[in-house]
Amino acid sequence: MAKDPPDPIAPATRAVIAGRRPEWTGTPDHPAAVVNPPVWRASTHLYPDMAALRGHPGNADGHFFYGRRGAPTQWALAEALTKLEPGAAGTVLYPSGVAAIAGALLAVLRPGDVLLMTDNAYEPSRAMGRGLLKDMGIETRWFDPLDLAAFQAAICPKTRAVLLESPGSLTLEVQDIPALTALARQRGLVSLIDNTWASPLGFPALSHGADIALMSLTKHVGGHSDAMMGSASAGADWYGKLRLRAQGLGLVVSPDDAALMLRGLRTMPLRLERETKSALAVAEWLAARPEVARVLCPMLPGSPGHELWRRDFTGGCGLFSFVLKGGTAAARDALIDGLSLFGIGYSWGGFESLATPVDPAPLRSASAWPLPGMDPADCFGVRLSIGLEDTADLIADLERGLAAWAAGG
Numbered sequence: 074m075a076k077d078p079p080d081p082i083a084p085a086t087r088a089v090i091a092g093r094r095p096e097w098t099g100t101p102d103h104p105a106a107v108v109n110p111p112v113w114r115a116s117t118h119l120y121p122d123m124a125a126l127r128g129h130p131g132n133a134d135g136h137f138f139y140g141r142r143g144a145p146t147q148w149a150l151a152e153a154l155t156k157l158e159p160g161a162a163g164t165v166l167y168p169s170g171v172a173a174i175a176g177a178l179l180a181v182l183r184p185g186d187v188l189l190m191t192d193n194a195y196e197p198s199r200a201m202g203r204g205l206l207k208d209m210g211i212e213t214r215w216f217d218p219l220d221l222a223a224f225q226a227a228i229c230p231k232t233r234a235v236l237l238e239s240p241g242s243l244t245l246e247v248q249d250i251p252a253l254t255a256l257a258r259q260r261g262l263v264s265l266i267d268n269t270w271a272s273p274l275g276f277p278a279l280s281h282g283a284d285i286a287l288m289s290l291t292k293h294v295g296g297h298s299d300a301m302m303g304s305a306s307a308g309a310d311w312y313g314k315l316r317l318r319a320q321g322l323g324l325v326v327s328p329d330d331a332a333l334m335l336r337g338l339r340t341m342p343l344r345l346e347r348e349t350k351s352a353l354a355v356a357e358w359l360a361a362r363p364e365v366a367r368v369l370c371p372m373l374p375g376s377p378g379h380e381l382w383r384r385d386f387t388g389g390c391g392l393f394s395f396v397l398k399g400g401t402a403a404a405r406d407a408l409i410d411g412l413s414l415f416g417i418g419y420s421w422g423g424f425e426s427l428a429t430p431v432d433p434a435p436l437r438s439a440s441a442w443p444l445p446g447m448d449p450a451d452c453f454g455v456r457l458s459i460g461l462e463d464t465a466d467l468i469a470d471l472e473r474g475l476a477a478w479a480a481g482g
């Protein structure tokens with residue numbers, strides 16, 4: 074972008090222009106010569122002379138120093154993500170989403186601290202509480218994602234931070250983030266949120282009270298199931314601390330992967346819009362099926378926290394779960410095996426649809442599953458990531474899957 078953009082601009086426009094600085098997409102005699110920042114593969118950065126080496130302007134993106142601090146390809150991605158997150162002063166990139174969660178928690182927590190974690194958090198986040206953090210003398214306590222009073226009661230003098238995730242993994246309850254972060258702030262806690270599901274396009278997390286917004290870029294931003302990365306965006310105070318901790322841990326991302334993420338980011342608003350529409354149509358179809366006990370899709374009325382989704386979110390995505398009416402584990406396997414347009418794999422957010430079994434019960438320690446009002450016999454769940462295929466084709470495929478379920482049950 075050679076010219077400054079007008080202000081204000083909508084998120085979809087920002088996703089197209091952000092990070093394309095003239096000096097990152099051209100040469101001094103022809104700034105902004107190409108659309109995308111080239112892949113700057115570099116471990117060594119060179120200085121024109123000793124004065125330049127001695128007068129290095131400091132630790133910030135946009136200044137060549139050494140490969141571990143990145144070069145224009147990574148800086149462009151970090152800047153683009155910062156521009157998409159209202160309230161962010163900067164974004165730190167990590168080699169995966171899990172590395173972003175670990176890197177941010179290690180920037181915030183100290184031995185002796187207590188971390189509160191939502192009970193529907195991504196399982197590797199839970200495992201971090203039981204493993205990495207425990208080994209460092211940090212205690213993790215889980216709380217019911219939908220119970221504000223339980224959250225408030227769980228705060229003790231040693232509580233330092235809260236890790237939120239909304240909608241939560243597998244069961245997709247939407248949390249009251251403005252209320253939870255307000256309570257956290259009153260008690261001096263740092264609020265971190267795993268915002269992978271909505272991204273800042275669907276839920277600007279910092280402007281809803283979070284201090285640090287985390288994402289697995291592997292999912293929506295990459296969007297093509299071919300690269301892994303994570304990010305943490307924050308206001309000025311936390312951004313500086315996150316950056317120093319990530320540097321201390323030696324975390325870097327490759328310029329090739331950053332270029333893939335930038336490519337994905339440009340079409341993310343369009344993909345999310347289409348996947349949200351398609352997912353809602355599939356969710357509505359499933360909700361009307363006699364084989365289905367419950368559909369857990371934030372965009373669907375009746376799903377836990379749907380009113381909060383309507384109040385706080387500006388978009389959705391293609392990821393949701395549904396629970397079958399009774400049946401067996403073998404019948405559910407038959408359902409998933411009976412699908413031909415859905416891949417079987419532990420990811421989501423790509424252009425292609427995926428299906429995986431979900432069994433949340435053993436992952437919970439502070440809240441009930443099945444949810445109140447559900448029949449305990451209805452315990453076999455399926456998670457769908459709806460991609461960009463034709464919606465009617467996906468529904469026809471699920472109809473075949475449900476027939477296999479009925480035959481296999």
Ligand SMILES: *Cc1c(COP(=O)(O)O)cnc(C)c1O
Pocket residue numbers: 169170171172195242267269270288289290291292301302303
């Ligand atoms: C996938 C995922 C992550 C981890 O991301 P990776 O890039 O796979 O490490 C974190 N949070 C949520 C909610 C996820 O679904």
